[in-house]
Amino acid sequence: MLEALAGRFLKAGVLAGSDCEFELITDYRRIQQALEDITEVVRHDVCSMHPTSLFREIPERSLSRDRRRIERGVRVRAIxxxxxxxxxxxxxxxxxxVEAGVEIRLSAVVPINMVVGDHRFAVLPIDPDDRTAGTVLARGPALVRATVVCTSTAGRRRPRTVPNRSARRAPTV
Known part of the structure; x- marks a missing residue:
């Protein structure tokens, strides 16, 4: 099953000579399934940015994804x-x-809602001004690289780190 799932997310070459692929997803259940699928295939890190509070996301669902990733040794960071x-x-x-192990940063400026996994997958809004419009699921390191730059830039704008009182050191991004 993991091979089939990974195949869906690791395939590339939709554009001739390219390692890029993207999919527009407007169905809420399909968006949630894409996030679940990414949770299962990431192996190294997940970075996310959230300019607003949870809109349609169920907090327990998000925490569950984070815990499962962290249990597998995936580094999880969020701004x-x-x-x-x-x-x-x-x-x-x-x-x-934070108690689950997520590295949290707070920043005055967070430009867009985004999730990036292993520098290979990115989930971005189709229209940042209309949260109900759906998402773009981007696959491929070349396509995702620009989103990582955006994540890194937002993280450098003197964000505050949320302390983990149960950890020995404060988490950082």
Missing amino acids: YRQNLAASPTFADYLRRK
Whole structure:
């Protein structure tokens, strides 16, 4: 099963001579399935950016994905907009992510909602201004490289690290 799943996400060459592929996904269940599939195939790291609070995502589902990744040794990092931590509910959610082992950063500027896995997969909004429009699932290191640059740039804008009180050191991105 893993080979079939990995084949779906690791295949490349849709564009002649290219290692890039992208898919537009508008069905919410299919978006969730794509995120689950990525959770199963990533082996090294997952980086994400979230300018708003969870919109349609169920917090327990997100935490479950993070825990499963971390149990397999995947490094999980996330950047959230700083003002979200002012909400006690959201602050508790971030605390639970940190306790699970997620490296959390808070930044005044988070330009786009995005998930990048192993520098091979990226999930981005079709329209950043319309969260219901769906997502773009990009596959291939050449296509994803630009999204990693965007993630790195947002992380350098003097973000605050959310401390993990149960860990020996504060997580960093």
